[in-house]
Amino acid sequence: MRTSWSIGRLFGIDIRIDSSWIIIFAFVTWMLAGYYFPSQYANWPLWQYLLIGATTSLLFFASVLLHELAHSLVALKQGEEVRSITLFILGGVAEIADEPRKPSREFYMAFVGPLSSLAIALVFLALWYWLRNISQPLGALCRYLALINFILGIFNLIPGFPMDGGRILRAAIWKITGNLRKATRVASITGQAIAFLMIFFGIWQILRGFFFNGMWIALIGWFIHSAATRGYQQVLMKDMLKDLRAKDLMNPDFETVSSDLSVQELVEDYVLKRRERAFLVSDAGELRGIVCLEDIKTVAPDRRSSTKVKDIMTPREKLEITSPEDNGNEVLSKLSRRNIHQLPVIEEGKVQGILCRADVLRFLHLRSELGV
Ligand SMILES: [Zn+2]
Structure with missing residues (x-):
């Protein structure tokens, strides 16, 4: 069974860290301190690479938490129950008790996620602009966080269910057809199609000799594919069970x-x-x-x-x-x-x-x- 720890409560929501998060935190810190920052700034002392690497990594996960918190606050405002937000190896997940009851609610709830990531990116961009001539390490930290939050915002807008972009697409189709199940089906199939394209593109990149880039893209594609399939099955199941006692x-x-x-x-x-x-x-x-x-x-x-x-x-x-x-x-x-x-x-x-x-x-x- 999974182990996770509660690190506090925000707006009545239990904020948790899954044991798998430690791995990704260590990995991101290692990647930043050992490769990314040294490749951009060659003459920092070792402790500075480590300190800036770990701080950047922590702030990145704080950004992920804010993204999930944005979803949760809209859900709470709409009267849904939000039990917890957990950070784990693939990012963050908010446990919201029910599926939204109206297309417009789903739209707002999904939309604020990428919007908050893009807003965080803008804040770090402004901070970078202000700090770039004052402190090189702090400037580097802000620059990286602006970039990664921008990527996070855009990535989440990919229109495949159950990602935020897929939920926006589902809300739109649901609004037009009035049929939640059909909307979920279309949004899931779109998600699977995009996932396949990413996997093929990844394999093609590997064959061309770009091994790591290709691996990453294929891996993300595989992740989106399984999430899309699972998300659809869950909706079907909830739909079938809701009328049963x-x-x-x-x-x-x-x-x-x-x-x-x-x-x-x-x-x-x-x-x-x-x-x-x-x-x-x-x-x-x-x-x-x-x-x-x-x-x-x-x-x-x-x-x-x-x-x-x-x-x-x-x-x-x-x-x-x-x-x-x-x-x-x-x-x-x-x-x-x-x-x-x-x-x-x-x-x-x-x-x-x-x-x-x-x-x-x-x-x-x-x-x-x-x-x-
Ligand atoms: Zn999201």
């Missing part, structure tokens, strides 16, 4: 086991016979917890007859639960947020059924195969 997805015909059962009996009499991955644990009709295959695997085979279900189950108070009226998207986000496989469906303290991640996925698969 937990009660439509759950299995009402579930089996419960007693907490005093031994793990050995659980394996022989339940898991192998019923071929289920998880069982609710209940004593005299009262829910005590849930036990699943992952819990069983933590017990060595020779200790299974001496270990009881209550020793390995996830107890009731630690259990994530859902109500029969919760909609499909809430259910899926509960399953994925805690990375769990089952949810008991509970109404007024009584268990109505059990909902497995596999059932949700099977349901989605069936629906998309039948084109419903």
Whole structure:
């Protein structure tokens, strides 16, 4: 599982750093201090390359954070819930609870991202103009940040979903056709087409002998391609799940086991016979917890007859639960947020059924195969 750390809160949004960010921060610093600045300014002392390199790298990621913050503030203003912004190896990502409900909202939300990057570029350009004859290192720092933020702004305007430019395109098509799914499809296909062009161009550059340039372009193309495909699938999935309730997805015909059962009996009499991955644990009709295959695997085979279900189950108070009226998207986000496989469906303290991640996925698969 991914590790990330919270570094503070801004406007009620949790600002986080993913462990993979350390790698990219170190890489950018190394690239700036070891190659970029030395190639432009030959006679700085080593400590100055390192200091300016690290500061530039930090300010670059602060710019990425501002870009995401711009998206988030517009989302907040539109009444959406923004949970967190995380910096990771490929930049930044804001976790916004819902897709926008109107084309105009999507347009503003997407547009402020590249706009803020271009605005930051202008600020650093002005600072560079002011500082260039006062301090060479500070001038160099501002010049680089102006350039990189300009590139970031333009790059994000590429009209392929789910990048900002793709979202702007999607909002436009959505506005014209009134069909969000169709708009997403067109914007995703555009994204994939641009990605393929970049990959081919990258390969062509490699064949011409420009290995590193070509590699970068092909890699970015590959990244855009996978993001476009994933983004479209996510929209399809959310679209399919939004009209469903937990009660439509759950299995009402579930089996419960007693907490005093031994793990050995659980394996022989339940898991192998019923071929289920998880069982609710209940004593005299009262829910005590849930036990699943992952819990069983933590017990060595020779200790299974001496270990009881209550020793390995996830107890009731630690259990994530859902109500029969919760909609499909809430259910899926509960399953994925805690990375769990089952949810008991509970109404007024009584268990109505059990909902497995596999059932949700099977349901989605069936629906998309039948084109419903
Ligand atoms: Zn953006």
